[in-house]
Structure formats: structure tokens, C-alpha cells
Amino acid sequence: MAKETHEFQAETRQLLDLMIHSIYTNHEIFLRELISNASDAIDKLHFEGLTNRDILEGDENYEIFLVPDKESRTLTISDNGIGMTREEVIENIGTIAKSGTKAFLEELKKAKESNEDVTDKDMIGQFGVGFYSAFMVAEKVTVVTRKAGESQAYKWESTADGSFTIEECEKEKRGTSITLTLAKDYAGEGEDDYTDPYTVERLVKKYSDYVRYPIKMNFMFEETPKDADGKEIEGAEKVKRTELRTLNSMQPLWTRSKSDIKEDEYNEFFKHQFHEWENPMEIFHTKVEGTIEYTALLAIPAHAPFNLYQTDYEPGLQLYSRHVFIMDKCKDLLPDYLRFMKGLVDSPDLSLNISRELLQQSRELKTIGRALEKNILKSLAKKLKNSREDYEKFWNEFGKSLKIGVYNSMYSGGDTIDKLKDLLLFTSSKEGKLVSLKEYTERMPESQKKIYYATAHDKETIEQLPQMETLRDKGIEVLYLLDPVDEFAIETLREYDGKPFHSISRGDLGLDDAESEEVRKEAEHIQKENDDFIKDVKEALGGKVADVKVSARLKSSAVCLVADEAGPSLSMEQTFADMNNPMFKAKRILELNPHHALFEKLKELHAAGKDSADFKEYCDLLYTQALLIEGILPENPVEFANKLAKLMAK
Template sequence: MEKNEDIDIIGQFGVGFYSAFMVASSVTVISKKYGEDTAWKWVSNGTDGYTIEETTKDAPGTDVIMTLKADTDDEKYSTYLEEYEIRNLVRKYSDYIRYPIKMEVTKTRPVEEPQAEGEEKKEPKYEEYQEMETLNSMVPIWQRAKKDVTEEEYDNFYREKFFDYTKPLKVIHFGVEGAVSFKALLYIPGKAPYDFYTKDFKRGLQLYSSGVMIMENCEDLLPEHFRFVRGVVDSQDLSLNISREMLQHNRQLTIIARNIEKKIKSELKNMLDNDRAKYEEFYAVFGRQLKYGTVADYGAHKETCQDLLLFYSHKQGKLITLKEYVDAMAEGQEKIYFAPGENRERLAKLPQVETLSKKGYDVLLFAEDVDEFIPQTLMTYMEKKFCNVATEDLGLKTEEEKKEAEEKAEEMKGLLTFVKETLGDQVKEVRLSADLGSHPACMVPDSGMSFEMEKYMKKANPEFAFPVGRILELNPEHEAVKALQKAMTEDPVKAKDYAQLLCYQAQLMAELPLEDPYAYTELVCKLMK
């Protein structure tokens, strides 16, 4: 061979050949072309170039001989000579290449010995023998047609591949042909991994190129909002670097990822529309992740996630989509009402929810901490604005009713001043409200931030959390407020106790902690005497 020929010898053996030098001190390749008499021997230590010389070889083909490095305190290279280790490496990285990988293995078999009639049964003896065994599966399940794969085969592959013995909730098996072609076998698990909602969880799909595993967790193939999906992707069109461990972030990978995201959404939407019970089973496990996906990155993926979300409908008593809410809105209703809190049972008893229910309006009960971020991210849905019943005007009053409310507030100005002076810094303001239904009082925040958001911010970052101002709203038509007004003129001391009691009750209704629970119990006992 001419020395000046510019030929990348290593490259001719395929991507990954250079990795042999990670464990070998030298590599020898002996190759003979079919129909030729001469064979060639190539030798290199991976650092000082290589040598090529003629040699002899009986049959055509190629032999690759690796001389392993000596063991060190940090690396035990000799383990790569062990049968168990070789099996594991083949199963992990080359189980699905289309050519058989064979190894001569040592096995044992019983030796039959003649036994005379009446003689006691002898202990069985075994002998060792050598046998060529194919280590790899060769035909990956994802390369087969869906109609040829049974449900049991899908489930068995999932268990063996991902060590999850819970039956997967959904199998997504598809392929794409075009500028970038690939096959994918995806699974939606039946339960969340123990570390799913922690920073330690690693999302991603196993990435193969022509049956050879390139990356065990390719994050770029799976968006964060679908991080619960497990599976494999196999493509011949991906560009790889020489280490075969890192994939170049290129156009092909982006196209594959976009197709995978679109397919997952399509399958989830189909499940939502055609198998609601199964979708709600999925949503109970991974619905929170879809919510996080909606608000993440300033709502960059909200269009993908919003139609997959479910919220509890107070009116219908079940989980519904935002579209189902809008489609069922009462005549004259202009807003999507929601109530944030810690649990649905308490939210259902809020004064504002009661008032809206009497008008035939539905209220979505938000009982997870992430829920309240969703309206802030979406802003509107199907041109309908969101309305937090705990912080915003419900928009129920007519102009005439607004005028009457102003007149009523002026009429009861003395009572409002009295209650504010009694409560002092416990509240920022005291005002009347016609939206309290059968309840005498209600505590609402003085800004757009709800009490639930205040709790969340305090939990997430206590140092930068700041308290939300409290506004006490009174129902002028309730008997308790009328009793307070009467006591204000007849028994001011008792009126102060009434005012404080209403404040405590409003705090409890809003799921706010009482600064002094003992004072509350003492006050109740005092008024019961």
C-alpha cells in the first residue's frame, strides 16, 4: 500500500471501532477478500500510527484481535474476557443488529452410565463441552409489523427492557418513512417510577442506529411534558460522532423528536376521546406532569398540553376538559370560573362557589398547587377569560345592582369602620359583598395573588415570600352581620367579640391558619355563656 494514500483506515471499519483502544493496548485486524490469495494484517496501538503487511489467511473474512490492557487498581480489563460480561455487553449494545453474534461457550450435560439391574441409582455425572451460541436476538420487536406482535410479546419486552413488572397502560408502535426514517416502540407506564417527580429522574428514550444502541437515555427525543414515556427509537439516518456515545444535535434528531411528540399527543387525545376510563387512570398517575408541561418555559408548550388537561367540575361532579367546560357554559356566562385550594370538599363550600352554583354556573375546583399557574399561563381558552373566584370580581352584578351595593356600603359605613378598628392589622380592609350566599363573611386577598399562591411561594422560597393582605367581606343580608350591627349600638363590647369571631370564621373558611387558636376557642366559649 502506498504510504501517501489518504485513507482513513479506522473509519473503514465503521463507527465505534476506535473504542476498542479503550480496553486494548493493541488491535490486530487480519482481512482477506473473497477471490484473492493475499491477506492483509493491520496493527495499531491507537497512538503511534499503524502498520500494514501481507499475511496468510485460510478463508476469506476479517478477524479482529484485541490484546487487553493490564489490570490496574481502577480498571479491571480482564473482566472483558469473562463470558458473563461479554453476554451483557452484547445484550445491551448489539442485541438487535441483524447479523448473528456468536460465541463459543462452555456448557455441561449429564453423562449416561450403564446401570446393572438391581444396582442402586448412581449420582449423575456431568461433562463440559463447547458449543457456539448466538448471543443476540437479531430481529428487534419494533422492526416487526404491529399485526405480527402479540400483546404478551409487547408486555414481555417492556418488563425485560425497563424492569417494570406493572403492565404498561398503553403501547405506541409506529414508524415514519421520509427524509428521516425511523421506527419507535413507546410505552406509557401503568405507574410512576418512585423518583418520577424528583430531580434525580432521567427522562429519555433508548436510541438505536441499525439495531445498535447509541444512547441509553436520549433526552432530546422526548419533551419534558411527556417525560413519563419509555421506549426505543431506531434510525439509520442519524449522524454519530466517533465515540458512538454522543449524538450530534442535528436536523434529523429534531425531526424525529417532533414526530414522536406529535404521535404521543395524538394517542393520548385518542384515549381521552374514546376510552375515558383508561385516560383518567393515566391522568391519576401522570396528569400533574401535563400540568407542569403546560406552565413550563413560560407556556411554550401550552398548545400541546392544554387539551389533555382534566379538572374537577363542581357542577358535574367529575373530571372534565376545558373544552367540555366551555361547551357546557350556561347562557350568559362569560368566564371560566375556578377556585384554588387544598381539597375539593372545602372548595365546594366556598361562598363564591355557592353563589355561582345558584346561577347555574360551573366552577372548576383546583386542588393541586400547580393548578393555579395554568390560568395565568393560558390567559384565555376558546376566547373565554379565567376568573379566580377567590380574588376577582365574579362579574354577576348588573349596573343597577352595583349602584344598590354602593348605597348599601355607604349606609353601613359605620359598621365597616367599627369592624376595621376592632380587628386592626389583622385585615387590610373591611367591605360588603353580595356574592357570599348563605355565608356571613369571607376572607379574600387584596391583590391578584391568592392565598394558595401565597402558601406555594412561601414553601418554594421562604426568604422571598411576602404575605398577601387580607380583606374581610361581610354579607349585609346575613343574620349574623345584622346581629353585629345591632350589638354595635347596644353592646359595643359584645360587638367587638362578634367582629373577631367573624374574622376567625372567615380565616378558617379560606383555609388560613389562625395565629392564636387558643384565643379563638376562648372567644367561642365566652359567647356561649
């Protein structure tokens, strides 16, 4: 048969341009596509060979062979798979604009123009689609192929100029060889030199390490000859040596049965695959078959990365389809509160786009993600119940993620709160240990109607708060919120098991016992008796406070500062201020202890004249003292120091 030249249809050049420049965003994946096609061809031969042994031609040593050649500026990818007939060559790779592919690409073009996604997973891995990624790096592509069981081979060639040629040729063995004559940009120096064996090896490791057939390549070395003792012979000329290497590991760890994998193998794989230094805290290995098939190998790292909660941290799982690497950071599988998870998912059922690069928010993806999330949370709940020490170790590293997840649920909706509320731990005033909300509520006395909490940077500060006095004396347990996100999470929860959360520095404590009621009535009585005095204290402080009250919660301390029940707390105000967002202000209420000596001293100064400098300075000093107790610096520390020095000098 003489060489035939075939013209593509008129729009083919435009379609090919779309394939190369619009679908693929990363040119190095061309090798992944061609290797995947070679693997598919071997799969087809293996399947047919199950019922027709003659088609194997006595050769069942399946392999993919790569030959980079710097001198000819070529890279060849060969397989001993099923091969193609003349008609199959024309149909599969010769007619890019055949009706099905053409219609698909037209839809793809329209979708891209309107920023939509179009997928057709059945086209992935077939000639005519991924094959054309070769033209991203090649000036010319030559295909030599012989169908298994037939004697005639064919050569297909194109420069993507709108035409291709096909002719008969000789090929000793079945299979297909694709030779890329590389463009100059991809046959020079550096990472984009695809004639460099080490560059090719790197790409195979990155994208095709788990292809099930060996991917082989020769490496050339120059070495000095050695004597019988293995020592280099001095003065001898170097000789060239060829070493055949298998570039891929072939069998992914995650495809093996869990019972056959040792803990050390899991640990080593995790450290190698995800560049970790320590063994993971926990491994999750799941294989699911049914409507959607997938295997997941996930892990909780030993420690949180330093930038886990910073914007430059990229969460996400590695994604594989039929053991072929698709993407490194798939953020759509797990919710953001599980951003600390490392691992991978391998599924043949994912809805990939035509380039095998991008992933849609597909039904399959969401189904897998929900199952993974459920499995992880179930495991954490089990750990909390059965291995408290291990769970607390996890919590100290990653608990903040779960609390952020609770807070973010107010924006994302869904049932996140119900999923996470029983996994939360907080430091407690009871022995200073971590406690779950369930544990707290189960040991609440029957008379206690609220869950009390306090906020500060450390336990010691909370324990010294004047607001703690009454609760401590009554033996009421208080949760210590030591991280800024804690209070935001609590505010989002609002209640647990029907019991509302209540800050000890916000509004009235709401204690219902007889003693508390008596103290409250006494405070109200003293407030009424000293109404003018209290109003003048408030006036002396100007707009610094929203109100001044006689306290029903203080015992030994002279003063405390609390926030109004309805607005932000004092700690929230500080958090917003630290984020350069001073708009959220707490309504500050100054509470005075009527049984403290300073209360009477302040009344004496008031009796001498509400406009006197001493009265105003005492009011300001008490307010500043309350600020300092809350860990809030006064606006003018120098002025405060001078007033204090003046008072001490009297």
C-alpha cells in the same frame, strides 16, 4: 513480505490520545464499536455478493465470533465479512492521521476547547475512528485480515506508541479478526473484566443485541457425568463441556411489520426492555421513510412512577442507530410534559458525534421529535373523543404532566398551550365528574361570560365554601382545582375560547344577570351607610387584611375571605409558603354578610366603642373563622382557642 514498521506522523500520538481520552467517556463501548465495524464488514460483503457470487467463497453463513481468554489476557472479535487488502489496512486503520481524519480531529479538538460540538456521521462505524476505542482497554491491538476473493492475508499490530507493523500471514477464511491484549485493569475481576464471558455477554446484550448477524461465543462448563437415566454418577470426576451460544436476538421487534406483531409480543417486549411489571396503557409503533428515516416504538406505562415529578427522575427515550444502541435517556426527542413516555427511536439518519455516544441538537432530531409529539397528542385527542373511560384512566395517572406543560409554556414559549388546552380535564361541580374546557364552555348559559373555578385539596372543602352559595343557587358550573399546579395552569391559560377564567375567591364574581346586579347595588349601599363601621373593622384587624367589604356573594355564611383581583390567590400564597417561598402574599379582603346576625352583633359592639376589647376580639374571631373556611391555620391557634372559649363562657 517481511514485517514492515511504519511510523505515524508526528502528531498522531496526540491525536490518538484525543481519541481515547476526550471523545469516549465510557470505556465499555469499545466492544460496541468493534462489533459495529464487524457488522459493517459483513454488510459490504453481502452487498458485493449480490452481483459477484464468487466473492462469497461458498460461505453465506455470516457471523461475528467472540473469544475471551483469561490466560492470555485477550479478547478477540472475528467476522467473516469483506476483509481488507494490504493497502486497505494501511489506509483504513494504519494511517490514523490521513488527511481527512486528521483535519476532522483537529476541528474536533478546537471545538472541544471552545465547548462546541462537531459531528461527521459519515465517519461513524468506519475503521480508523471507532476502531481506536480499543486502545482504551488494550495495551496492544492485533488485526489479521484477508480480503474476500483473495488468498493473501495480512497482520497489523500496534501498541499506540506512534508506530505500527504490517506483514503477510496465513488466514484460512476471509474476514477480519481483532485481538486485544487487555490492560491489567480490564482483565482482572468484576464488571471491567473483559476476559469474563458473562461480562462480554452483558455488554453485547446492552449495546449490540439487535445487530442483524449472530454474535457467537463459547461458554465452558464443568459438570458431573450422568447415567442413562440422567442422574449424576456418584464419585465420577467432572468433565469439561463447551456450549456455543448466540448472544444477540438479532431482529429488533420494532423492525417487524405491525401486522405481524401480536399484542402479547408488544407487552412482553415493553416489560422486558423498560423493566415494567404491567402491560402498557397504549403502544405507538411508527415507521417513517422519506427525507428522514426512523422507526419509533413508544408506550404509555400503566402507572406513573412514584418519582415522576421529582428531580431524580430521568426522562428520555432509548436511541438506536441502525439497530445499535447509542444512549439510554435521550431527553431531546420529546418535550418535558411527555416525560412519562417510554420507548425507543431507531434511525440511520441521526447526526451522531464521532464516538457514537453523544447527540447534537440536530435538525433530524428535532424533526423526529416534532413528529413523535404530534403523533402522541393526536392519539390522546382521539382517545378523549372516542374512549372517554380510557382517557380518564390516562388522565388520572399522567394529567399532571400536561398541566405542568401548560404552566411551563410561559417560560418555554411556542404553541404548547394550543397543543394541550383541549386535552385538559378538571373535576366539575356538575355531578362531580371530569370535564374538558370545551365541554364546559359548550354548556355555559349565554349570559355567563366567565369560566368559574375554585381551589382546595378536595371537593368537599370547595362545596362548603361560602363563595359557592350564590353560584350553586344560580346553577353555574364551577371547576374544582384540586392539585396545586391546576391554578398555575389556569393562570397561564388566562382564557379559553374567548372566555376568561375567574376564581370564585378572587375579586368580584362579575355576574351580569339582573338579580346579581341588584344584590351588588344593595351591598354598595350598605357599605356606604356603614362606612365608618367598616373602616373600624379593618383598623381592628391591623395589617391582616388589605380591605373589608360588605359582601354581594354570601347568603347564609357570616363571612368569607377573598383575594384581590390583581395579586396572587390565597391558594397560591399557601403553595408558595409550602415551598418555603413566603414572598408571594395575597391581598386579603374580608367580606361580611350584611344579612347575617353576626353583622348586627358586630355593629352593636362597635357602637359601644371601637376600641373595646369585645369589638376587637369579635373582629379577630370572624377573620380567623374566614381563614379556617379557606383551610388556612391561624398564626396563633392557642390564642384563637382561648378567645373562642372566653366567648362561649359569656
